Amino acid sequence: MINQCFAYEYVYEQILRDIENGELKENGYLLSEKEYCRKFDVSLTTVRRALERLRAECIVEKIKGKGTFLSSKVRCVCCPPNRYIGMLVLSPSEQNKPGSRKTKYVNMYAHNIYKSIFRELNGEYNLLIDTIADDEVEKRFPSSVLSHMDKLLLMGETRRSVVEYLHGQGKCVVVYNYFEPDVQVCRVNNDERRKFGEVVGQFVKRGHSRIACINGTNNFSESLERYMGYQDAMILNDLYIDARYVKWGNMTPEDGYDLTKELLAVDPRPTCIVCINDGVAMGACDAIADAGLMPGRDVLVSGHDNALGDNYKYKFTTIDPLYDNVGKIIADKLRRTTWIDDETIQPGTLIFRGEDEEKII
């Protein structure tokens, strides 16, 4: 789950496991620092670093003189094997159109995560998988099997109201790639902001400064997170963010196509386009080609998801979220019996693709 490079990380993992297994003192108190030193045969500094990390993640709280205890974020839940786990892909209702390229695109990433979770859970749990418009969750929840899922994984365009509603129903929820601040929920995220910044950095490194961005919907936290990565890197590199270079769309290949046409009409036209995902990047490449330019040479394009590998007819850079790892982390969280609304970050991998260049960064 987490790289075990340092002793404190090992201790952190072990204490976390103790918490998950309910191995605590009365009233949710953890062992004392000295007891942990003895238990793991490590120094007091190591134990304190581990506990500090747990505290920073709001998994434990500390009262001077009393000790360390589980925070209110941590709940005990019972989900033994053979119980039910619901996995939902959420999308705004107006986009939930079967058969569109959007749907097929979304399905590619969801498929990879399902596969990984299925493999990790080894058939121990029953999975219910559905794609649902976000505004239907509340409507359907009381009268559908969703209400009897023991745990729920949410993916796609998850809004705060959906998370809050499900929490209100007492559900244990894991959300993938959810960046809404101030919402207490178990998250598994990629390092989206950093990676989008790195993409811009790579373009700058190759001498580009006219870097445009096609984002997703601006009320969707994942989309904002990625845009902020773009923004960070532009500022860091002393580049002016031209408002004409920033577009907001619906994350579909069709939008990628239409918005790229608008970008190409700007004078001077951008030489790079950072797209919210590979679907938008596909549409962007098509528009660039239709304008008589060569994607990957005349205009560099980037996406996210590594959904197509290098199988698309045009080269574009992408970020691989490493779905196998993501699925494994999610599976670990879904199967645990002590629920913690914590966050785990899975770093993605940047795969740079240009006309004559392909490398993993």
Next chain:
Amino acid sequence: MQNDNFIPFGFQYYRAPTPKADKWERDLKKLKADGYNTVKYWVQWRWNNPEPDRYDFSDIDELMDIAHENGLKVVLNLILDVAPVWLEEKYPDVAMITNRGERLYGYATECRQIGGVPGPCLHHADATRLRMEFIEECARRYANHPALYVWDVWNEPELTVGLRREPHVEDLVCYCEHSVKEFRAWLKNKYGAIEKLNEVWGRNYRSFSDCEPSRRRGTTMDMADWRLFFCDTVTNDMKLRAAAVKKHDSAHPVMCHTVPPPLFNSVTCASDDFALSRIGDMVGNSVGSCSLAAGILASAAKGKPVINSEIHAVPGNSLNGFHRPTLTDLLRHIFIPLGSGVRGFMFWQYNPEKLGLEAPAWGNLDLKGNSAPWDEQLQKIVKFVLAEKDALAAPRPQSARQVGVFLDAACEINAWNASFGTDVYNNSLLGGFKMFRSSGYDVGFFSRAEIESGEIYEYKVLYFPAALCLDTRITEKIAEFTEAGGTVIFEAYAGMTDADTGMHCEDLPGCGLADLGGIHVREIHATTRIENGYDNVLHNAAGSHLLPFTYKGRKLAGAKYLLAYNADEGTEVIASFDGGLPAVYAKKSGKGKIINVTTLLGYGCHGYAEANPSELLYDLCGAPAIEWKKDLPYGVCVDSVEGTDLWVAYSEEDRELEFTLPWKARDEFGTAKVTKKGFALPPRGIAVLRKTQ
């Protein structure tokens, strides 16, 4: 949206012009007094929109009020396949046209006595606008009526309302100019470039405007596309209907009720349960009293509420009379679906029909309005179920659906096209489902969309009956599924046609499945064409389509085709025919495995009364999730009624079957025989068992 613990239990009541108005008050009072809670009314376009700009809902108004006064909830079923007479006057090109050039318009039938069948072509834009205006008018009018329960916006979606349901190529619809124009746009959307279509169809069209709808069997993907286009048409029409209601009423649920395969086929009916179920808030079906129908619907519903919308308990016609349902019949209508998660029951119909050839059948009353002899038993069942309503209506997950069966329009169309019949696909589907159900597995269904989306990961085993038309993307997804630990079983001819190239594959199983499964076709044999004397299996099968073999002493059978393969190293033979020819191959693939059956196993087990494939399935797929079901005799299904301590035991076999449960139980309706071992079900019997210890 209604969220209380309401379980609809009632009848279709009104299909204008029957019953007559003087019976309404009397009947609905009685219906309520007898313990039922819901009625269904048809609101018919032809009847309630008699002139272009005039609606007449006086009958429905009165019926809605009577229902409300009597505390009954109403399913409003909007019937658009009865086009008004004025429509054709206004738009002479509105009719559907069959392949032979016949205009289908204005028929009166036994189930649409007012005429207007099959309604306009679904691609006629003006007719569609008018149909949606009718729906909107209904929605505006009844959105706030306190009796309204649900909008059922399509009764048994299909193209011709039974006029041309049999899949004869000359009867296919619709070849009118509007459909052909839409088809070309659909092809452009599917293929993008004409060159791609030319490759798949084997043509040299200059542009999409050259494309011709298929008119005879003999080629492959042009026919598949032509019929799949109509599946999308029906689905898109359902979307329009649902949206038209939602424009004026977002409070009440919207649904349609389908007819499951094999009764409705993809070739002529074009009704895709999975696609249609994604649209509404609830789902329902007609003739949904068997476990296959209930299983398809529950799988397609994806957790939405499911009702058995049209129970055909008293079928018949004028000269043949009607079937009088027994207690066993009634229990099967209610409890088999209940065990599959269905939570609503509407019978067809309350009053017997008096107009047309459906008279004097179908009623729960006699012709004079008195209760029919079986009504007392039905009332008992209703009371019994409604006594459990709090536990029942609370949604529960389905039992662990361990096995998913592939349900696919393209494969069905392809099998029909290739075999000149419907038996290859239908029998394989029916038998494939039955094999697992009768062996104690909980079985669901999945479509091509679930393979794409990854929703197949709900299942641990996937079964592909007669999956003749696949593509390499599916093979890739299957490889991933097995790599992650799943088991996949294919029958003979899997992936014969590659939908991406339109070609018969060079190796079988096709679309890359040969390499995945570690087998490569050597020879192909058919029971209808015995040319090769080296194996006695086919000679034994002469005159029959069945190809029996044994596995661990149990008899089972394939059917029709027998493919001989060369096996790769690492591919294991699991079962063989008497002559030694392999019947089942298995190969490990990642954490899971891929199984190839060399014949149509589902078809064989469907048709062979002595077949018992349970041992083979346990060895291939592991024990059922509820392990004690392994000890039930083949053919006895025992389902939990989730949320209660009730279990439903039923038999699909024509012989008495004795079984033992791991706990004590009481037979609530006394339909099983109590024996020393436990219970015995009579042929095709059913028992409702309450766990007592």
